[in-house]
């Protein structure tokens with residue numbers, strides 16, 4: 278019997294992937310299967326950060342996966358990165374999820390920023406600043422976290438971020454508190470979303486800044502414990518910022534650009550879904566392997582596998598289409614499809630893990646096997662901001678019944 282990990286999630290030929298894409302995705306899959314899978318149980322048990330995995334990612338050039346070639350990166354596009362992340366998640370969900378936080382700091386400042394409207398001086402300044410940012414990753418192996426959530430409605434885009442960046446001579450003083458900061462205590466930089474405002478100024482989402490705050494800057498503190506249900510290796514503790522000074526070059530995007538990106542490049546928020554697609558595949562792969570080991574004769578089991586496969590195919594097909602459509606100014610249909618893909622992936626991952634346990638039976642959920650970890654990890658997907666399952670439902674419902682700008686009954 279061939280091991281499911283021998284085959285990619287998406288066959289390159291059938292999905293029109295070129296040689297370079299297929300090669301990078303295969304390398305990510307191999308790294309996950311050979312290095313990350315054997316370490317996953319330990320980091321899950323101890324809720325510890327997979328530091329060795331990050332060394333492997335750095336050595337494989339994958340910390341720079343979306344950094345443009347001229348800056349020393351692998352220049353993977355959005356689709357290629359998403360496919361590679363899904364492959365890693367088959368072996369370790371926590372590594373794939375935290376890798377996403379890091380990679381977004383390069384994707385958003387890189388290819389995504391290239392699609393945004395900026396005047397020439399602003400673009401030149403951005404180019405100079407992102408050169409510093411990319412160099413830290415390529416030359417020094419720096420790791421970036423992405424702490425946005427504050428436990429209020431800011432991460433879903435409903436209100437401005439409470440974390441404030443007060444303009445001062447030469448830069449900003451940042452004060453605020455971020456919850457669920459994956460990579461806390463292990464990142465070199467926190468890519469913080471905050472609201473630029475002077476003491477007497479009101480907060481506006483348009484004034485969101487995306488700042489790289491060095492982890493060891495004065496005034497940065499990681500607080501609280503971390504003992505959650507799933508995704509334990511992400512080490513997503515609380516990070517507090519008290520009057521932390523950063524200079525102007527800390528701006529990962531120019532003023533106003535995060536707001537423009539969030540409005541015009543919505544797929545920037547779909548990048549958490551590859552992790553959960555990989556987990557969905559892992560739940561299915563586990564079931565097939567487990568039943569082939571002597572339990573496949575039962576028609577009941579065969580029907581359960583059929584049901585799982587159908588759900589998996591549905592999720593994968595929708596997800597691939599939505600991820601392929603990532604671009605600036607997508608059509609309303611593409612935007613709604615992205616929400617639908619996020620919702621489907623997050624819900625299907627946990628549904629498949631549930632079915633896998635029911636189908637494989639009691640022994641399958643022992644701690645010595647990965648399925649119960651997949652079950653717990655997959656539960657986290659639908660609560661991840663900004664596109665929680667509830668946010669997706671709300672937006673799909675509203676967007677299907679109202680055209681843009683329409684109000685009333």
Ligand SMILES: Cc1cc2nc3c(=O)[nH]c(=O)nc-3n(C[C@H](O)[C@H](O)[C@H](O)COP(=O)(O)OP(=O)(O)OC[C@H]3O[C@@H](n4cnc5c(N)ncnc54)[C@H](O)[C@@H]3O)c2cc1C
Pocket residue numbers: 378423424425426427428429430431432433435456457458459460507508511513657660661662663665667668671
């Ligand atoms: C394993 C894991 C890792 C994570 N890593 C990160 C990370 O690295 N960076 C990061 O920024 N976050 C991270 N998160 C946080 C995640 O994205 C959510 O922000 C978090 O789970 C929200 O938890 P909550 O209980 O506050 O959520 P919720 O109860 O869902 O809501 C938070 C707030 O948003 C409001 N809200 C929710 N839905 C809506 C809506 N539709 N409209 C208006 N307001 C709404 C609520 O009223 C509430 O005030 C992580 C979460 C997990 C589980």
